[in-house]
Amino acid sequence: MNESVVAGNIEVLLCDEPTVALDSATGIVVLEALDRVNRELGTTTVVITHNVDIAGMADRVVHLSNGLISEITRNIVKKPPGELRW
Numbered sequence: 001m002n003e004s005v006v007a008g009n010i011e012v013l014l015c016d017e018p019t020v021a022l023d024s025a026t027g028i029v030v031l032e033a034l035d036r037v038n039r040e041l042g043t044t045t046v047v048i049t050h051n052v053d054i055a056g057m058a059d060r061v062v063h064l065s066n067g068l069i070s071e072i073t074r075n076i077v078k079k080p081p082g083e084l085r086w
Contacts, residue, residue, distance in 0.1 A: 012044045013037065019051065024086055031057065031081035053086045 015034060019027035035057060038045045047054060055061040056079035063071040 010041075010043050012046065014046050014048070016048045017050070018047060019049070019054070027086075028081050028084060031084065035081055051086055053084050056084060057081055 013034070018030050018034065022030065031054065034045050034047065037043050047058070056075065058075055059078065061073045061075070062069055063073075
């Protein structure tokens with residue numbers, strides 16, 4: 001992915017179910033692109049998903065229940081997108 005895909009100097013990228021309609025191989029490509037934007041451009045990336053496996057690649061995971069935050073966890077060791085399975 002080249003930086004021209006992300007227009008401007010975006011500070012926060014909100015992604016609502018970015019892999020929901022994709023097969024797992026294509027989903028991993030999308031997650032790799034999001035991970036790269038986060039690492040290389042310093043963009044805060046928020047991924048909203050029902051796919052619990054994606055949480056493995058996050059710095060911080062915020063769980064919601066009935067519209068309220070029920071738990072916040074941090075991953076000391078993050079999984080690369082290529083290691084995720086669903």
